[in-house]
Amino acid sequence: MHVPFLDLTAQYRTIESEIRAALDRVFERGRFILGPEVEAFEAEFAAYLGVPYAVGVASGTDGLTLALQALGVGPGDEVITVSHTAVATVVGIERSGARPVLVDVDPATWTIDPAAVRAAVTDRTRAVVAVHLYGNPADMDALLEIGQAHGLYLIEDACQAHGARYRRQRVGTLGHVGVFSFYPTKNLGGYGDGGMVVTADPTVAERLRRLREYGWRQRFISEQAGTNSRLDEIQAACLRVKLSRLDEWNERRRTLARLYRESLRDTPVQFQGVLPDAEPVYHLLVIRVPDRDGLQAFLAEHGIGTMVHYPQAVHQQPAYRHLSRRDLSVTEQIVQEILSLPIYPELPEAAVGYVADCIRAFYRG
Numbered sequence: 001m002h003v004p005f006l007d008l009t010a011q012y013r014t015i016e017s018e019i020r021a022a023l024d025r026v027f028e029r030g031r032f033i034l035g036p037e038v039e040a041f042e043a044e045f046a047a048y049l050g051v052p053y054a055v056g057v058a059s060g061t062d063g064l065t066l067a068l069q070a071l072g073v074g075p076g077d078e079v080i081t082v083s084h085t086a087v088a089t090v091v092g093i094e095r096s097g098a099r100p101v102l103v104d105v106d107p108a109t110w111t112i113d114p115a116a117v118r119a120a121v122t123d124r125t126r127a128v129v130a131v132h133l134y135g136n137p138a139d140m141d142a143l144l145e146i147g148q149a150h151g152l153y154l155i156e157d158a159c160q161a162h163g164a165r166y167r168r169q170r171v172g173t174l175g176h177v178g179v180f181s182f183y184p185t186k187n188l189g190g191y192g193d194g195g196m197v198v199t200a201d202p203t204v205a206e207r208l209r210r211l212r213e214y215g216w217r218q219r220f221i222s223e224q225a226g227t228n229s230r231l232d233e234i235q236a237a238c239l240r241v242k243l244s245r246l247d248e249w250n251e252r253r254r255t256l257a258r259l260y261r262e263s264l265r266d267t268p269v270q271f272q273g274v275l276p277d278a279e280p281v282y283h284l285l286v287i288r289v290p291d292r293d294g295l296q297a298f299l300a301e302h303g304i305g306t307m308v309h310y311p312q313a314v315h316q317q318p319a320y321r322h323l324s325r326r327d328l329s330v331t332e333q334i335v336q337e338i339l340s341l342p343i344y345p346e347l348p349e350a351a352v353g354y355v356a357d358c359i360r361a362f363y364r365g
């Protein structure tokens, strides 16, 4: 049996006619940047999340930078986040001019450890970026409490967590600003790059709209320094089609995740802990295992695609060794033991059974 890590074409086949109709609509209209599709998608995505404002941008990375800039966070400020994340989280912070301060993750949930955040706060700290890693909501109650106590902004990096919930509320809407990526492999992914920043604050939303397009309030008149970070009409039109399927696809991911958990009971495999009242969306199904490299090679021999997200924590990568950081011992342990297994809505249940059988065989020796 061959089980690819991911198969985006399988998903395309299920929505092909709607995607083609959406593309036709855009090409016939002849408007390609910040037009009616982006406007409609912003409204639909905001309604889906239950948040007043959504601003389309060119990527999740840009979204993080613009979110910080819109909140007035920049040079001289410190922003606390994790090292166990996509490097983009840290890139987004650095590009705002603020200094990332890296803290450890919780050993059970593998998301930002609130106690570590509390210990890292200084008088220069202005914000915390909480990453809902692999689609698993971080401990927002504890983080909101710390934020309130110290007057910090809480930004949610929800780039891997479209549709996940925490206390029945969609993630991205719990902090001051939420940031999403529409990179093609995401639970809600386009056919190219794209991103969205959401907020309940009208002033922040207004600043975001200006910042993404040269600081314009009115066309050709820059009121402040801005950039070019716009969502395009083709992506927005396709993402509107996909948004209508997101809940159904996330439910399927949860079913497959449950199946993995059940099939791998009584093995050395550990799963990511989920907080009570959190509903993850399994952007990735990551296990923690002994002899990770051995298992990955064994699965490859049996036709199973796997990946490691991520093989090095951010502070271990050449470009980021200089970053300010606290104790990262849980992070450094985790990166040696994690393995991402195939999970996507079109993956047949029999494939999960096969992957689980192979993992069991590996540990039986």
Ligand SMILES: Cc1ncc(COP(=O)(O)O)c(C=O)c1O
Residues within 6 Å of the ligand: 058, 059, 060, 061, 062, 085, 086, 088, 089, 131, 157, 159, 160, 180, 181, 182, 183, 193, 194, 195
């Ligand atoms: C946790 C996290 N943050 C930020 C990003 C950045 O998103 P993008 O690739 O759209 O810039 C990604 C995705 O790559 C991500 O997984």
